[in-house]
Amino acid sequence: MNSDTKLRFGRKVISVEEARSLLYEYVNHTEIESVSLASAFGRRLAVDINADHPVPHFRRSGVDGYAVCAEDIEQASPEQPTVLRVIERIPSGTVPRWNVQSGLAARIMTGAPVPDGADAVVMLEMTDSLQDEGRNASYVSIKKNVQAGSNITPIAGEVALGELLLEDGTRIGPGEAAILAAFGHAEVPVYRKPKVAIFSTGSELLNVDEALQPGRIRNSNSYMLAAQVEAAGGSAVIMQALSDDPLQVETALREALGQVDLVLTSGGVSVGDYDVLVDVFGRFEGKLLFNKVAMRPGTPTSGAIWNNRLLLALSGNPGASFVGFELFAKPMIKAMSGCKAPCSAAISAFLDVDYAKGSAYPRYVRGTTLVEDGCLRVRPSGIDKSSIMVSIKDADCLIYLPAGGKGFVRGESVLIYPIQ
Amino acid sequence: MNSDTKLRFGRKVISVEEARSLLYEYVNHTEIESVSLASAFGRRLAVDINADHPVPHFRRSGVDGYAVCAEDIEQASPEQPTVLRVIERIPSGTVPRWNVQSGLAARIMTGAPVPDGADAVVMLEMTDSLQDEGRNASYVSIKKNVQAGSNITPIAGEVALGELLLEDGTRIGPGEAAILAAFGHAEVPVYRKPKVAIFSTGSELLNVDEALQPGRIRNSNSYMLAAQVEAAGGSAVIMQALSDDPLQVETALREALGQVDLVLTSGGVSVGDYDVLVDVFGRFEGKLLFNKVAMRPGTPTSGAIWNNRLLLALSGNPGASFVGFELFAKPMIKAMSGCKAPCSAAISAFLDVDYAKGSAYPRYVRGTTLVEDGCLRVRPSGIDKSSIMVSIKDADCLIYLPAGGKGFVRGESVLIYPIQ
Numbered sequence: 110m111n112s113d114t115k116l117r118f119g120r121k122v123i124s125v126e127e128a129r130s131l132l133y134e135y136v137n138h139t140e141i142e143s144v145s146l147a148s149a150f151g152r153r154l155a156v157d158i159n160a161d162h163p164v165p166h167f168r169r170s171g172v173d174g175y176a177v178c179a180e181d182i183e184q185a186s187p188e189q190p191t192v193l194r195v196i197e198r199i200p201s202g203t204v205p206r207w208n209v210q211s212g213l214a215a216r217i218m219t220g221a222p223v224p225d226g227a228d229a230v231v232m233l234e235m236t237d238s239l240q241d242e243g244r245n246a247s248y249v250s251i252k253k254n255v256q257a258g259s260n261i262t263p264i265a266g267e268v269a270l271g272e273l274l275l276e277d278g279t280r281i282g283p284g285e286a287a288i289l290a291a292f293g294h295a296e297v298p299v300y301r302k303p304k305v306a307i308f309s310t311g312s313e314l315l316n317v318d319e320a321l322q323p324g325r326i327r328n329s330n331s332y333m334l335a336a337q338v339e340a341a342g343g344s345a346v347i348m349q350a351l352s353d354d355p356l357q358v359e360t361a362l363r364e365a366l367g368q369v370d371l372v373l374t375s376g377g378v379s380v381g382d383y384d385v386l387v388d389v390f391g392r393f394e395g396k397l398l399f400n401k402v403a404m405r406p407g408t409p410t411s412g413a414i415w416n417n418r419l420l421l422a423l424s425g426n427p428g429a430s431f432v433g434f435e436l437f438a439k440p441m442i443k444a445m446s447g448c449k450a451p452c453s454a455a456i457s458a459f460l461d462v463d464y465a466k467g468s469a470y471p472r473y474v475r476g477t478t479l480v481e482d483g484c485l486r487v488r489p490s491g492i493d494k495s496s497i498m499v500s501i502k503d504a505d506c507l508i509y510l511p512a513g514g515k516g517f518v519r520g521e522s523v524l525i526y527p528i529q
Numbered sequence: 530m531n532s533d534t535k536l537r538f539g540r541k542v543i544s545v546e547e548a549r550s551l552l553y554e555y556v557n558h559t560e561i562e563s564v565s566l567a568s569a570f571g572r573r574l575a576v577d578i579n580a581d582h583p584v585p586h587f588r589r590s591g592v593d594g595y596a597v598c599a600e601d602i603e604q605a606s607p608e609q610p611t612v613l614r615v616i617e618r619i620p621s622g623t624v625p626r627w628n629v630q631s632g633l634a635a636r637i638m639t640g641a642p643v644p645d646g647a648d649a650v651v652m653l654e655m656t657d658s659l660q661d662e663g664r665n666a667s668y669v670s671i672k673k674n675v676q677a678g679s680n681i682t683p684i685a686g687e688v689a690l691g692e693l694l695l696e697d698g699t700r701i702g703p704g705e706a707a708i709l710a711a712f713g714h715a716e717v718p719v720y721r722k723p724k725v726a727i728f729s730t731g732s733e734l735l736n737v738d739e740a741l742q743p744g745r746i747r748n749s750n751s752y753m754l755a756a757q758v759e760a761a762g763g764s765a766v767i768m769q770a771l772s773d774d775p776l777q778v779e780t781a782l783r784e785a786l787g788q789v790d791l792v793l794t795s796g797g798v799s800v801g802d803y804d805v806l807v808d809v810f811g812r813f814e815g816k817l818l819f820n821k822v823a824m825r826p827g828t829p830t831s832g833a834i835w836n837n838r839l840l841l842a843l844s845g846n847p848g849a850s851f852v853g854f855e856l857f858a859k860p861m862i863k864a865m866s867g868c869k870a871p872c873s874a875a876i877s878a879f880l881d882v883d884y885a886k887g888s889a890y891p892r893y894v895r896g897t898t899l900v901e902d903g904c905l906r907v908r909p910s911g912i913d914k915s916s917i918m919v920s921i922k923d924a925d926c927l928i929y930l931p932a933g934g935k936g937f938v939r940g941e942s943v944l945i946y947p948i949q
Contacts, residue, residue, distance in 0.1 A: 282922060283760065284851075286749075289737075293738065319713075325622050431704075501703065502695075522902070
């Protein structure tokens with residue numbers, strides 16, 4: 110058996126987890142860049158964010174009303190209101206000028222700082238405002254007693270100084286954006302988006318803008334993979350589809366590997382005479398990490414390293430490309446962009462149909478979930494459709510079906526990996 | 530009661546659904562623009578996509594092997610293989626030159642067109658190739674019979690000519706991108722991203738790049754809402770926070786309304802003395818659609834129209850702003866960008882904790898889901914946290930809790946609205 114035949118037929122099979130570990134050894138996060146907060150949405154933080162001030166950083170009124178000394182109004186009731194002299198008005202955003210001493214009150218707005226001396230705020234609805242025009246003085250009649258501390262959030266009542274708010278690697282969504290804004294991060298250090306070059310192989314492939322020709326089809330995998338790359342947080346570069354010439358292919362791949370963080374190919378990894386990636390790996394100066402994975406679809410998925418750059422070669426079938434991307438490429442792209450837990454955790458769901466096909470290898474089946482009476486049900490995507498390409502859009506998870514001969518029945522509990 | 534007092538205290542309460550309907554009357558989708566397929570990911574299609582050719586558009590081989598007349602190999606077995614003369618080699622992407630007649634076979638690759646005359650393809654693994662050097666002829670020894678039709682996908686076997694593949698309004702993800710590419714849509718008509726101007730109100734608000742000051746806080750709602758806008762498919766424009774001066778505010782809002790598809794404000798809609806949006810609505814030349822919604826949080830959420838442009842005024846509390854956005858603004862933005870079912874459907878889940886607080890109005894509580902043994906469980910986000918702002922990032926749904934006095938207990942079935 111020569112080395113070429115061995116590459117095609119004598120492949121050593123490894124598990125999905127082993128293949129991932131082999132790839133991960135070469136995954137590094139990208140460098141850090143600084144972007145404005147408004148353009149940081151969807152990116153991943155490259156630092157921990159700790160509170161550099163407490164929240165609130167002043168005693169804050171939670172309501173519109175009057176800041177008072179609670180002792181003064183202990184006896185207040187609708188029948189016997191307590192009248193206090195109003196010394197000032199504190200809109201939010203201003204600072205109190207006076208202390209509130211016994212017998213006094215300050216009109217205060219929601220969010221404004223409670224003046225020193227006051228230890229409670231009475232809601233506006235429980236008061237009547239009185240005006241003594243002659244003495245040019247304002248009074249408030251308070252109809253209810255409140256406990257000391259009422260309607261006041263103490264300093265650090267929400268967030269302590271130094272508290273860890275967001276961890277390095279966190280994806281910046283609406284809640285994270287609010288925190289970053291509140292703590293003054295107008296510029297945010299994030300990881301550069303990993304660049305991913307995408308090649309399809311096959312001389313049957315036409316560009317998307319070419320007219321259909323006999324025996325030829327348009328390259329759709331590259332666009333599918335590009336959309337997956339962008340959804341994973343990467344930046345996709347769609348390359349011209351590869352020819353059947355191993356030397357040309359090697360040159361194209363080498364050039365791409367010098368410019369991007371990851372090269373993805375689809376097709377050309379099987380056992381056919383024209384599976385050019387196999388030929389390239391046969392003469393490869395880099396290191397072939399694996400070329401057979403115990404999974405269906407996508408058994409001939411291959412991984413390689415060239416000058417410390419990663420090359421992941423996916424099966425050419427659209428379904429296998431999609432699944433291979435989700436299992437291997439997406440976690441790599443997420444890890445490169447700083448994600449600390451890049452593999453989506455499996456959750457359990459109930460199989461909603463029989464799945465009769467057993468398999469010598471574990472299957473990762475594109476699945477569609479639905480929730481019924483609080484239960485998560487899942488069925489293979491597109492079982493009612495004859496085209497894999499048309500059903501890919503319906504997948505929101507991968508269903509993991511362990512190897513075995515007997516298949517699975519409706520109602521059985523299975524593990525699924527949600528997509529996104 | 531003068532009109533101002535009426536606006537503050539005499540508000541007519543309407544349901545969330547009624548408020549939505551009032552807003553929706555003024556929602557139109559944006560105009561259509563054409564973008565390249567690679568930049569269309571995440572956008573919404575502005576046309577139906579029908580198959581302008583069948584898939585496959587030729588009889589396609591599903592395997593590497595030999596195209597034969599099934600009749601010829603009816604008797605083939607490992608012991609008594611049938612030998613056929615190989616007339617040509619058909620890589621994928623090429624067109625057969627010859628018909629396959631009885632006694633003949635053609636070497637064919639996966640994806641290549643099956644030659645006329647042949648009605649089955651035998652997998653390579655079931656054959657041996659023979660070479661007659663003297664006569665310069667190739668033969669194949671076939672060790673297994675296969676049925677007519679085997680390993681051939683007929684024309685239109687996957688997609689029929691004219692089949693509806695993608696509907697107007699569909700969001701373009703990986704599966705949609707593959708379909709668009711396969712059918713030659715290098716340029717894709719999509720709806721323009723709706724532009725959304727975002728104003729926060731409150732003179733306590735500092736810009737995100739300003740140093741903290743006594744009694745003042747940084748504007749975080751605008752960034753939270755901007756991230757929500759972008760996640761909903763809109764384009765966010767963060768405006769300078771609004772002052773307390775109704776005339777200035779009216780001018781700023783009017784100007785924005787002339788330039789964007791939707792104006793969002795947060796804060797200033799309550800009953801406080803400085804709730805400037807209420808003053809603006811009091812002198813408003815446009816039409817106030819509603820200013821009180823039967824919901825918590827966010828009861829004073831208000832909607833208005835000005836020259837056919839929409840203004841949605843959210844409560845200023847970060848939790849209320851977040852919820853109000855999800856209930857009202859997100860579906861509007863999705864509808865503007867072409868989505869045909871912009872409100873996320875409710876699904877059922879099991880409450881994972883007691884929720885003791887009853888409410889006169891239905892509550893929409895920010896929730897966090899988890900799946901346990903195939904069951905969807907949900908708990909209010911941040912029940913272990915003292916800051917609403919810090920817990921917003923943990924929400925992946927809104928829990929709908931109907932009005933009523935008694936609260937809810939752990940294990941009860943509730944409806945939730947997933948976010949995204």
